Amino acid sequence: MYAFTSVFANPVGxxxxxxxxYLSEPGMISFxxxxxxxxxxxxxxxxxxxxRAFAQPTRCLQYGPTDGLADLKMQLVALMASRGAPCTAESLLVTTGSQQGLDLLLRVMVSPGDVVVTEQPAYPATLQALRLQQxxxxxxxxxxxxxxxAHLDTLLREGRIAIPKLLYTVPTFANPTGATLSRExxxxxxxxxxxxxxxxxxxxPYGDLRFAGDAVPxxxxxxxxxxxSRDWVVHFSSLSKIVAPGLRVGWTVAxxxxxxxxxxxxxxxDLCSVPWTQxxxxxxxxxxxxxxxxPKITEAYRHKCNALCEALRETLGDTIAFHAPQGGMFVWARLAAMKTSDLLPHAIAEKVLFVPGTAFFAEQADAASLRLSFAAPGISAIEEGVARLARxxxxxGKTVP
Amino acid sequence: MYAFTSVFANPVGxxxxxxxxYLSEPGMISFxxxxxxxxxxxxxxxxxxxxRAFAQPTRCLQYGPTDGLADLKMQLVALMASRGAPCTAESLLVTTGSQQGLDLLLRVMVSPGDVVVTEQPAYPATLQALRLQQxxxxxxxxxxxxxxxAHLDTLLREGRIAIPKLLYTVPTFANPTGATLSRExxxxxxxxxxxxxxxxxxxxPYGDLRFAGDAVPxxxxxxxxxxxSRDWVVHFSSLSKIVAPGLRVGWTVAxxxxxxxxxxxxxxxDLCSVPWTQxxxxxxxxxxxxxxxxPKITEAYRHKCNALCEALRETLGDTIAFHAPQGGMFVWARLAAMKTSDLLPHAIAEKVLFVPGTAFFAEQADAASLRLSFAAPGISAIEEGVARLARxxxxxGKTVP
Structure with missing residues (x-):
């Protein structure tokens, strides 16, 4: 009945x-x-x-500057400097999570048909945002x-791909792979x-969540x-993973x-992000x-990550392959002889959830891959969850539920 | 150096x-x-x-549902019913101010070149959002x-305009005109x-701010x-004008x-609006x-609106024409023999601000019009502000500053 735009004719959530x-099912353990x-x-x-914030209620309750509250921007500029990436207030804008930063950037820079390079596998919301911008x-x-x-270099040098407008990467503790791009x-x-x-x-978003190894700038x-090269980097960060997502405080340095x-x-x-939580x-x-x-968060994540990796090794042995990450929230794994989409209904029956890896591929999905997040469940739930995965x-291997 | 999308090649804020x-200048009175x-x-x-909200901190601090916190949706459904416009929870989504609701709707429904009808004059951010969506x-x-x-009817019936995809209107206490669309x-x-x-x-956003006359559904x-006709109405509302903009709580009923x-x-x-303020x-x-x-807000606005309208009549007499609104925040006026863009620098010199009406026109601007908001200044500031306007x-009429 309605004429939607082409990208929303058949929307995929x-x-x-x-x-x-499935999360609300009693007893569900979610990775x-x-x-x-x-x-x-x-x-x-x-x-x-x-x-302290509400001691100045008008600052919380009135409209704020579109680029973010000045006080918050000052703090974020200081935070960026402490991370070894100093920036000016002029180059920083506060967004409703870094997700909005990406959406704004794409609207400003990407015309339909422009080439954007992403990691494969990549964060699905990024793939969705790119599709939305065509x-x-x-x-x-x-x-x-x-x-x-090096592969990207070859593709560009041999003219096998068009020169992209943008390249999107989560270089530190990537979602979904947990991998960190080396300094070189x-x-x-x-x-x-x-x-x-x-x-x-x-x-x-994850760079501060390091619990092993040495920091990479x-x-x-x-x-x-x-x-x-500074002219060619746009940086997103967020308080979602290091303070709380409910603040919806992300920022862009560009x-x-x-x-x-x-x-x-x-x-x-949206005129401005929420001044109150800013x-x-x-x-x-x-x-x-x-x-x-x-440090309380990273220490807890270190224990949780270790618990997950140990349980996977002990319980699943050679039937699963993965690299233990040095930070972040995710373990990316591959099953030896099984499609994870076939596994999922059995896992749900056993009351354990994971994300089949196909969700993270723009093309040529690896059907044997899966993403396991160790951030939310406790240690004993992690161990029990892996036991359920094994079942x-x-x-x-036997039946279809 | 950068290749921006066409609508951002020469962005106009x-x-x-x-x-x-100019707002931060000492002693400035702003309409x-x-x-x-x-x-x-x-x-x-x-x-x-x-x-009370923070007594359940996880609800405030964790990611929330994309369509809004269930508790808030329930309250907004009840609010809509109390306004004589019942709706289901399924048809309601919470947005970061109603401004985001418009942005989402346009992205879902408006392709480049689609015709959208707006009131003239209209809210500038709406005109900007329409331009952004081409x-x-x-x-x-x-x-x-x-x-x-009736004019729209004629335009459509005589084929003088293409059938629009959307028609955007602020039917009650419009921004900028303060006018209310009659029931008929x-x-x-x-x-x-x-x-x-x-x-x-x-x-x-302004419907609840009625301080005179009878409500119109x-x-x-x-x-x-x-x-x-229900299939052809999308409704936006917001707590920004009746509670506080800093919550950034708007909603769409569609x-x-x-x-x-x-x-x-x-x-x-943005994954979800801020759960905390929701x-x-x-x-x-x-x-x-x-x-x-x-009632405290509407009563205060009634006094402020009366003060502004009386001061305009008494001080400026025949040199200004306007209709007193029955609610909302704005008086829309026309000067008898003056461009308001010429007036603005003199007004700023006299420490009083208004918005020249040209900001609200997509075409054929009325250069003699201006918008005066009575919401923010106090009664005595309103009276002093009008005196400054007169000066x-x-x-x-004499010089250019």
Whole structure:
């Protein structure tokens, strides 16, 4: 009856959100969500920040600047400097989660048919956002050290792909693979972007969640070592995974000309992000609460990740392959001889959830892959969840539920 | 250096936001903003709602459903019923202000070149959103009784305009004109939409701010009297003007097929609006606080509107023409013999701000018009502001600053 735009003629919802209906089933253990652990939220710290923020109620309750509350921007500029990626307030805008930052950037920069390179596998909401903007998605594979930059170099040098407008990457503790791009590859990627004049979109929600190994600088920070490359990096970050998603506080650091256009787009899209939670975030950061609380999260995630990896090794042995990540929230795995989409109904019957890897592929999906998040469940739930996975795998070999 | 999309090649920021830089000047009296009065916020009521909401911290701090927190949706469904426009939860989605509702709807329904009818004059952010989606904007004039529906009927019947995809209207206390569409015209508009199969986009942020005259049902409510027309109405509302903009709680009521697609778009755009302020809003509404507090706002606005209209009549007499509105936040006026863009620099010199009417026209701007908001300034500031306007008008007749 209605004439929808072409991309909404047959809309496909998020494949991960489709699994949410099972979450409420009693006794379900979920490795599926990209949710941080609720029981690790700094409730006292946030309540205190809320009290300080609401001491100036108008700042919380009135419309705020489109680019973000000045106090919060100042704190985020300081946070970026502490991460080795200093930036100006002018180049930073606050968004409703970093997801909105991507949406704004694509609307400002990507015309239908423009080529955008993504990692393969990649975060499904990014693939959806690219489809919504009618980008032509070109994928480059990921290995244990992140994006295969040498392969991208070859593709570009041999003219096998068009020069992209953007390249999207989660270089640190990627979603879904958990992989971290090596320092060498980061430098090479910056040089490629500079040479071919495409923009690297560095999405960095997980970088602070390191619990093993040595830190690798962000691409934004490394631009200092590749003169001229700063013009070709747009950086997203977020408090969702290190403080709480419910704040919906993300931010974009971009070359000023790009940042300015994203702000103009945001005027039209939602006028401003929620000033109230921006004020809470500003107070939380100003107090040093993030620095105090973050080790509690990373320490818990370290234990959870270890528990998951050990249980997978002990219980599933050679039937599963994976690299243990050094941070973040995800273990990416491959089953030896099974489609994970066949496994899923048996897993649901056994009351355990995961995301089949096909959700993360724009093309040529690896049917044997799956993503397991260790962030939300507790240690004993993780161990029990893996036992259930094992039972589901046995059942898959025999019958279809 | 960068290749932006066509609509961002030469971006034009909001003409109203351009004026904001003058707001911080000491002693400035502003009739310019579309901001509600900060001193009328129900700070105690919202602090109490916040305390109740944060008693369940995970609901505030974790990701929420894309279509909105279930508790809030239940309250908004009840609010819509109390306004005489009952709807199902399935047809309602919560957005980051109603501005985001419009953005989502346009992305779902408007392809480049599609015709969209707007009132003339109209809210500039709507015109910007339409340009961003590359709609072809067709304007229909507004008089003291709102959109000239008979004129639209003629345009359609004589084939002088293409059948639009959408028609956007603020039928009650419009921004900028303050006009309210009569009941008869509403019925006629619903019949037209049904006949020509276009969607009426009813933006209703001000409807509850009535301080004079008799209530007129919403277009959504009146669909009950025009069988079949319900399929052709999308309704936006918001807590921004009746509770606080800083919550950024707006909502869309749409036919389920449209609502579902808006939710899919929102998954990609920002995953979910801020759960924290949604929870606060749910508690605020559940407590009946809106019903208790709203009369304080409307009563204050009644006094402010009267003060502005009286001062304009007494001080400016025949040099200004306007209709006193029965609610909302705006007086739309016309100067007898002066361009308001010429007046503005003199007004700024006299420390008083308004928005020149040209900001609200998609075409053929009325250069003598201006919008005055009475919501934010106090009574004495309103009186002093009009005195300053009079001095600025005198100065405009003599010199250029």
């Amino acid at each position: 998020s494949p991960i959100r489709e699994l949410f209906k 599926a969500g990209g949710y941080p652990a609720s029981d690790l939220f700094d409730i006292d710290g946030l309540a205190a920040a809320q009290a 980008a032509k998605i070109v994928t480059v594979p990921v290995d244990a050290h992140g994006l295969d930059v 590859r980061r430098i090479d990627l910056l040089k490629l972007a500079l040479e071919y004049r495409f923009i690297i979109v560095e999405d960095d 962000t691409l934004l920070g490394l631009t200092a070592e590749v003169p001229g 070359p000023p000309e790009i940042a300015r256009r994203c702000v103009v787009a945001k005027q039209t899209v 004020a809470v975030a500003a107070e939380y950061l100003a107090d040093g609460a993030l620095t105090r609380h973050l 589901a795998m046995q059942a898959t | 909001s003409p109203i936001r351009e004026l904001f830089k 310019a903003g579309g901001y509600p009065a900060s001193d009328l916020f129900d700070i105690d009521g919202l602090a109490a709602a916040q305390a 709609a072809k904007i067709v304007t229909v004039p507004v008089d003291a009784h709102g959109l000239d529906v 015209r509403r019925i006629d508009l619903l019949k037209l939409a049904l006949e020509y199969r276009f969607i009426i986009v009813e933006d209703d 919403t277009l959504l409510g009146l669909t009950a009297e025009v069988p079949g 036919p389920p097929e449209i609502a579902r697609r808006c939710v899919v778009a929102k998954q990609t755009v 929870a606060v809003a749910a508690e605020y509404l559940a407590d009946g606080a809106l019903t208790r507090h709203l 600025a008008m005198q100065a405009t």
